Amino acid sequence: MAKLDSKTPKGPVAEKWTNHKGKINLVSPANKRLIDVIVVGTGLAGASASATLAELGYNVKTFCFQDSPRRAHSIAAQGGINAAKNYQGDGDSTYRLFYDTIKGGDYRSREANVHRLAEVSTNIIDQCVAQGVPFARDYGGLLDNRSFGGVLVSRTFYAKGQTGQQLLLGAYSAMNRQIGRGKIKMYNRHEMMDIVVVDGKARGIITRNLVDGKIERHSAHAVVIASGGYGNVFFLSTNAMGSNVSAAWKIHKKGAYFANPCFTQIHPTCIPVSGDHQSKLTLMSESLRNDGRIWVPKKLEDVKAIREGKLKPTEIAEENRDYYLERRYPAFGNLVPRDVASRAAKERCDAGYGVNKTGEAVYLDFASAIMRYGKEQAHVKGLDENNEALVKKLGQEIVKAKYGNLFQMYEKIVDQNPYETPMMIYPAVHYTMGGVWVDYNLMTTIPGCYAIGEANFSDHGANRLGASALMQGLADGYFVLPYTIGDYLADDIRTGPISTDLPEFEKAEAAVKAQIEGFISNKGSHSVDYYHRKLGKIMWNKCGMSRNEKGLKEAIKEIQELREDFYKNVNVPGNVNEFNEQLAKAGRVADFLELGELFAKDALERTESCGGHFREESQTPEGEALRDDENFTFVSAWEYKGAPSKAELHKEELKYEEIEVKTRSYK
Amino acid sequence: MNLTLKVWRQAHKNAKGKMETYQMKEVSPDMSFLEMMDVLNEQLMAEGIDPIAFDHDCREGICGMCSMFINGEAHGPDRLVTTCQLHMRKFKDGDTITIEPFRAKAFPVIKDLTVDRSAFDRVQQAGGFVSVNTSGNTQDANAIPIDKHDADKAFDAATCIGCGACVATCKNASAMLFVSAKVSQYALLPQGKVEATDRVLNMVKQMDEEGFGNCTNTGACEVECPKGISLENIARMNREYLSASLKG
Numbered sequence: 001m002a003k004l005d006s007k008t009p010k011g012p013v014a015e016k017w018t019n020h021k022g023k024i025n026l027v028s029p030a031n032k033r034l035i036d037v038i039v040v041g042t043g044l045a046g047a048s049a050s051a052t053l054a055e056l057g058y059n060v061k062t063f064c065f066q067d068s069p070r071r072a073h074s075i076a077a078q079g080g081i082n083a084a085k086n087y088q089g090d091g092d093s094t095y096r097l098f099y100d101t102i103k104g105g106d107y108r109s110r111e112a113n114v115h116r117l118a119e120v121s122t123n124i125i126d127q128c129v130a131q132g133v134p135f136a137r138d139y140g141g142l143l144d145n146r147s148f149g150g151v152l153v154s155r156t157f158y159a160k161g162q163t164g165q166q167l168l169l170g171a172y173s174a175m176n177r178q179i180g181r182g183k184i185k186m187y188n189r190h191e192m193m194d195i196v197v198v199d200g201k202a203r204g205i206i207t208r209n210l211v212d213g214k215i216e217r218h219s220a221h222a223v224v225i226a227s228g229g230y231g232n233v234f235f236l237s238t239n240a241m242g243s244n245v246s247a248a249w250k251i252h253k254k255g256a257y258f259a260n261p262c263f264t265q266i267h268p269t270c271i272p273v274s275g276d277h278q279s280k281l282t283l284m285s286e287s288l289r290n291d292g293r294i295w296v297p298k299k300l301e302d303v304k305a306i307r308e309g310k311l312k313p314t315e316i317a318e319e320n321r322d323y324y325l326e327r328r329y330p331a332f333g334n335l336v337p338r339d340v341a342s343r344a345a346k347e348r349c350d351a352g353y354g355v356n357k358t359g360e361a362v363y364l365d366f367a368s369a370i371m372r373y374g375k376e377q378a379h380v381k382g383l384d385e386n387n388e389a390l391v392k393k394l395g396q397e398i399v400k401a402k403y404g405n406l407f408q409m410y411e412k413i414v415d416q417n418p419y420e421t422p423m424m425i426y427p428a429v430h431y432t433m434g435g436v437w438v439d440y441n442l443m444t445t446i447p448g449c450y451a452i453g454e455a456n457f458s459d460h461g462a463n464r465l466g467a468s469a470l471m472q473g474l475a476d477g478y479f480v481l482p483y484t485i486g487d488y489l490a491d492d493i494r495t496g497p498i499s500t501d502l503p504e505f506e507k508a509e510a511a512v513k514a515q516i517e518g519f520i521s522n523k524g525s526h527s528v529d530y531y532h533r534k535l536g537k538i539m540w541n542k543c544g545m546s547r548n549e550k551g552l553k554e555a556i557k558e559i560q561e562l563r564e565d566f567y568k569n570v571n572v573p574g575n576v577n578e579f580n581e582q583l584a585k586a587g588r589v590a591d592f593l594e595l596g597e598l599f600a601k602d603a604l605e606r607t608e609s610c611g612g613h614f615r616e617e618s619q620t621p622e623g624e625a626l627r628d629d630e631n632f633t634f635v636s637a638w639e640y641k642g643a644p645s646k647a648e649l650h651k652e653e654l655k656y657e658e659i660e661v662k663t664r665s666y667k
Numbered sequence: 668m669n670l671t672l673k674v675w676r677q678a679h680k681n682a683k684g685k686m687e688t689y690q691m692k693e694v695s696p697d698m699s700f701l702e703m704m705d706v707l708n709e710q711l712m713a714e715g716i717d718p719i720a721f722d723h724d725c726r727e728g729i730c731g732m733c734s735m736f737i738n739g740e741a742h743g744p745d746r747l748v749t750t751c752q753l754h755m756r757k758f759k760d761g762d763t764i765t766i767e768p769f770r771a772k773a774f775p776v777i778k779d780l781t782v783d784r785s786a787f788d789r790v791q792q793a794g795g796f797v798s799v800n801t802s803g804n805t806q807d808a809n810a811i812p813i814d815k816h817d818a819d820k821a822f823d824a825a826t827c828i829g830c831g832a833c834v835a836t837c838k839n840a841s842a843m844l845f846v847s848a849k850v851s852q853y854a855l856l857p858q859g860k861v862e863a864t865d866r867v868l869n870m871v872k873q874m875d876e877e878g879f880g881n882c883t884n885t886g887a888c889e890v891e892c893p894k895g896i897s898l899e900n901i902a903r904m905n906r907e908y909l910s911a912s913l914k915g
Contacts, residue, residue, distance in 0.1 A: 123803030141812025173796035
């Protein structure tokens, strides 16, 4: 395959997108009716792309594995969405959002893409309000903002702790309008099993109807993958149970390069693991760090007493608490970026200061925020500011209005009241910055196959800032892909419908059937989850928050062995032609078992530390991540060559024309 | 703790279903209900029995995919939670737990505890949107100030997760709480008011065509709703419907 070409337009970074849009090919409204587009996934990226493509006039077929497009895991995003609106007048601008995102990503993302993202961010908010998304407002009726990690302005728009839900339901409603008009044909409970490439172009997909097991062929002039990230390779993550890498992995195996697989975000504030039965982890939104202060006890004897249940955290005096983020990073304090906050929590817990039975938890404390808000309220209402009980009650009401659903979630899971005692939190796998390599037009290395949202690698470099995933998903789907795809489809206006009787469809379908029949006839002795859990343990222990050469080499070997054992000994009950969750899961875990190896290989190759990728061999004396710009200012794009171990590395050099590459500091 | 589970088993849509009894030992009170079901399924597979099919995805109470009628209540005995947020500490050692699918004419069973709720999607497709294209060329988001109280009420209505607990709970299998939540969200916002007349008429028509029953104001739906969607929304939809009918 040819050398990697990012197709970044020429000219100053601030003008690239405008110029590019003005020059690319368009498809006339009459011709759009002759063109079919497949979209896989209905999260923010997939739903917004489906709706917009249909509005433009394309015939869209959209697929999701859930029972309704509204269930996609974007729905669970809590804290908010960034936009450079500068409504607060605190000095925000497109440039500042662009700069913060590049810096937050530890200088490993593509400048032109990130600038475009910052440019369209403001349109997203306008669009969503017009759709009836009920963002939080102040008493003057205008939109409210909050702050997120790694920035010094308030640019995050939110709807309590359910921003993802409200944005997704907005995109879902836009889709519904087009489904009602017949411009989108929606396929619920369908899983993409493979992509079909004809004459070097993406021309369709093979799906399995999860209700009756039927294998189906679907053709189109272009295929858009919007299937999300691969955090579930760790088994335990904040992703939904069904979130998987399969669509992205299948296109990788048919020619799409996979970029930076080792760039994974471990989110600092999640509810700690409670036992071996655990099936997933629950996030506590980063927005909580606006008001919550993170600490562990200063004295080891206090830690011991807490673990034994002899001491309550509220009984520890202020001077005996170590607010370690405020101590280490005075400028950003509790709002340092996620990778920094996670490593700092691990550092304290590894040193023995973890506050729960497993030693893997720190406190997130709202006591001072409750008192601060309470005093303010008492003052506004003309009540006694020195009445502690009253102030506490008033403060709790404000905190409830801001984060009520998160506090309720915490209480249901942990069985403790976070209004009265600090939350216990610990880092967990949350998001994957790596993904399918795409050029500036969001096209993969398979012509006609696009990847958008978390499924691609493009905008977040080695670490994503909070509230930027929603922004990227909707930017890609509403405002970028619908334009850039026209440039490619302009050549297809005379092509006519693609036949599903082509030999390429037949071959792809036969391979899919062989794989699933293989699973059913295997009659092994271990369940699919048995393998998934084992894979997750390897990934967490050796490819998690810190990585080293020895561990990564072991991980590669262990994953290879586990994969071999999986094909020999996995047990998938039931039949092919029925609703069979275990069978669906087997296919997904098979792909994770391959991706996991490439992940470790990528992490081994990148001997520097950057963002969420921390190599123990590359750190400063203070334990901060140490980049190696001379040797690693590139995107690793892996080409599939028959097995993950044989994958070939291609490098996309990253050039910083607008922003000076510096050591990232939040001190 | 040790439990006896009585679970609805049904091989497919047209098969005859029945309750099966399973014993579970050493269930941790810290498990979520669905984690308990995972363990049961591992146990069943080890015994060569087909695992129980149930819908679930996010496991944090927001996607609306999990269902289950537990001991006669949608999402089980706890309040303001979905089944995935229900924890075993709500049960006692030695308890017998009955688990059935969400039952309604408009929600046919697919397998075991999994039901087809696509009727909800079709009701939304009939009018649950604002007809504005996603071009981004709309007016500035702050161009129309919205009364905070209205915005908050619209948000409360919009938090519906579309799980169907209201339908499963209602003795008439009515979807009024679900439909009224969507109608209310838009009715309370200036952006939604423009096509409010057509919206309520079309959504209610589709709701009836899907086979959902009528509302007889028992209020059971509100009690079982995991998101606390208020009956006030039904009253608002009735007003919207009446005024739309008079206009139409």
